[in-house]
Amino acid sequence: MIYIYDGTWDCFLTAIHHYYYDRQAVTNIESALSYNQNLIDEYRIIPADKTKAKAVEQAIYNKISLESLDNIQRCFFSELQGREMWILKYIRLGFKIGLKIDSMLGDQTVLNVLVPARKVGIECHRLLGLLRFELLENNIYYAKIHPDHNIITFISPHFKERFADQNWIIHDTKRNLASLYNTKRMIISYMDLTSIPELHSEEMRFQDLWKNYFKHIAIKSRYNPKLQKSFIPKRYWKNLTEKKPDN
Numbered sequence: 001m002i003y004i005y006d007g008t009w010d011c012f013l014t015a016i017h018h019y020y021y022d023r024q025a026v027t028n029i030e031s032a033l034s035y036n037q038n039l040i041d042e043y044r045i046i047p048a049d050k051t052k053a054k055a056v057e058q059a060i061y062n063k064i065s066l067e068s069l070d071n072i073q074r075c076f077f078s079e080l081q082g083r084e085m086w087i088l089k090y091i092r093l094g095f096k097i098g099l100k101i102d103s104m105l106g107d108q109t110v111l112n113v114l115v116p117a118r119k120v121g122i123e124c125h126r127l128l129g130l131l132r133f134e135l136l137e138n139n140i141y142y143a144k145i146h147p148d149h150n151i152i153t154f155i156s157p158h159f160k161e162r163f164a165d166q167n168w169i170i171h172d173t174k175r176n177l178a179s180l181y182n183t184k185r186m187i188i189s190y191m192d193l194t195s196i197p198e199l200h201s202e203e204m205r206f207q208d209l210w211k212n213y214f215k216h217i218a219i220k221s222r223y224n225p226k227l228q229k230s231f232i233p234k235r236y237w238k239n240l241t242e243k244k245p246d247n
Contacts, residue, residue, distance in 0.1 A: 004045050007031040009076060011048035013056040016088060018046055029084035064094035064101060071102070071117040077150040078116035086112035120149045127155055130232065132241050133168060135203040141168040142196060144239050152179050152188060160186050169193070207241050214242040 001024045005011040015029050027041070037043060060069045072087050090113040094101045104110045133141040141163070145152070152172050156179040159170065163181075170179040171193050179188045199207075237243040 001026050002035075002041050002043050003029045004032050004035055004043055005029065006048060007033045008048060009073065010050055010053040011046060012076060012084065012087075013053035014049045015046045015084075016056050016091065017049070017052040019088065026088075029088065031084075060091065060094070063098060064091075065099050068094055068102060071113055074117035074120040074154070075113045077153065078120050079150050080116050083116060086116075120151060120154070123147055123149050124151050124154045126232075126236070127151060128158055130236050130240065131155070131159075131170065132239060133163075134207075134241075135200040136197040137200050138197050139167065139200070140197075141166055143168070143170050144173055145170065146174045146235070146239065147172065148235075150175060150177070152177055156181075156186060156188065207244075208246075211242055211244070211246065 003015045003018065003026055005015045012029070018024075019026050019029075024044075032045075057069060060072065068090075072090065075083055075087055075090075086109075089109045090101070093107075093109050097104075101110060102114065105114070127145060127147060131143050131145060133143045136142050150172070152170060152175075156170060159168065159179075160181055165183060166181075167183060168181050172178065176190055176192055177188065178191050178193060179186060232240075
């Protein structure tokens with residue numbers, strides 16, 4: 001039996017709930033966004049159920065730990081192929097041995113979850129420092145990101161606290177996913193933001209000042225592009241103000 005879920009966190013946890021309570025022999029859990037159906041395997045569509053999803057979250061918290069729940073969620077949002085079954089095997093092991101699971105670093109079942117979770121954590125840390133807001137003509141701050149992993153859920157609360165008095169949008173252009181905040185409420189939703197207002201005139205002036213400062217603060221004799229790329233991978237440069245070409 002192969003479970004098909006809609007690609008969301010809640011629906012995935014619902015599939016985990018059905019695995020335990022329906023006691024079917026599940027060979028795989030696949031997202032409806034990417035699975036390829038064949039004539040041999042038997043498929044079951046799993047609808048999302050928030051009550052069942054919360055029950056699974058609570059069970060992981062109670063039987064394993066909050067840290068394990070966090071690692072599972074980060075692994076899921078890594079979007080790596082095969083992560084669903086990695087997580088299911090990790091949960092099965094965690095329910096058996098409990099809190100000590102994350103100390104078993106020699107176990108491949110554990111590493112299959114912890115390694116992607118760590119990659120997601122590293123990218124979140126990077127983007128907290130590399131994300132650049134730009135002021136638009138409508139006085140909304142807008143930031144583009146193009147991360148390897150689906151991290152917008154993890155980084156948005158930081159900016160909600162950091163810029164609580166501003167209206168802003170964080171736009172994941174790779175997934176057409178955006179986090180929107182209006183000083184009162186934050187939502188994360190799929191949307192097409194291909195047409196956005198022009199930059200505010202003050203924003204363009206400050207960008208020019210910042211790029212000029214960035215050029216002149218550098219010490220030419222210590223220029224080391226290899227080291228710079230190790231700290232700030234080149235795939236992030238296109239959204240950095242200081243790396244944009246002059247107007």
